[in-house]
Amino acid sequence: MITLIQYILAVVSGVLVGFSLGLIGGGGSILAVPLFLYFVGLDSLPDAAHVAIGSTALAVGLNAYINSYMHLKKHNVSARVGSVFAGVGLIGSLLGAYLGHITPGTSLLIYFSIAMIVLGVYMAVRRESTKPGTSDEVPRLMESLKKCPKLTPSTIAKVGGAGFVVGLISGYFGIGGGFLIVPSLMFSAGLCITRAIGTSLLSVGTFGVASGAEYAAYGDVLILVSLLYVVGGALGGYAGTSLAVKAPRNILRVAYGAIIVLVGIYMLFKLGVL
Secondary structure, three states: OOOHHHHHHHHHHHHHHHHHHHHHOOOHHHHHHHHHHHHOOOOOOOOHHHHHHHHHHHHHHHHHHHHHHHHHHOOOOOHHHHHHHHHHHHHHHHHHHHHHHHOOHHHHHHHHHHHHHHHHHHHHHOOOOOOOOOOOHHHHHHHHHHOOOOOOHHHHHHHHHHHHHHHHHHHHHOOOOHHHHHHHHHHHHOOOHHHHHHHHHHHHHHHHHHHHHHHHHOOOOOHHHHHHHHHHHHHHHHHHHHHHOOOOHHHHHHHHHHHHHHHHHHHHHHOOOO
16 A cells, blocks of 8 residues: 555656756666665665566656657657667567566566666766857767767668667666666767757657556556656756756766665665565
8 A cells, every 4th residue: 555655756756866867967867766666765666676667657758748748849859760770679678578477576676776876876976068058069969960870771770680689688677768768869870969859859769658658557656656756857947957067077977876886786775685
């Protein structure tokens, strides 16, 4: 039985996840699962691991579709590349969700914790080449937009292959996968970073909603909790995006990466691995 306090905490969790996504970008949604389990306090539910992953996958997917609206309005989405990536990746995400469902809950959370630690280290050591607001940012973006290639058979093959692999990982762990999708789109299709970010949201939405729907078919999704996450995510995302233009992103990225590593270690401790 979920209490009113836990529903409120689900909204707060959504705010925290949305804020981190707006402030940092890719990788922010990976905190959704531990918040669901240990902050909202639903780790005592039967099959809590699968319920947490299924519910947060649905929430992350819906939130990504909502956020993609602004990028569509600004023409920052490459629809054809995104359709190939998301279409093939959909198969991978459904397969990944099935593999996640048949993985024992404790094992799944152990793998998830390890993935958090790896992602946290990656975020901490990563650096952005161009700081937001610098005078050379606009010319670089305009130049990169000119280099966005047309789809060719080889490009379609690379985009589809990358989409399948990322979709598989996204479905297995119930995460958005934006931190993987953006570089995959830039590498496989040659998209500029602006369009890669906008286009990635279509795939994050598709993978999340598909994985969430599959988990829902298994009875492992709390629909109301997912919707409350979405509401909180919209509020937090607005605040995080507003602050992002003034914040020292590299310092924030290192700090956030450290937080993810610590949360991953905490989960391993809770699971009795450490």
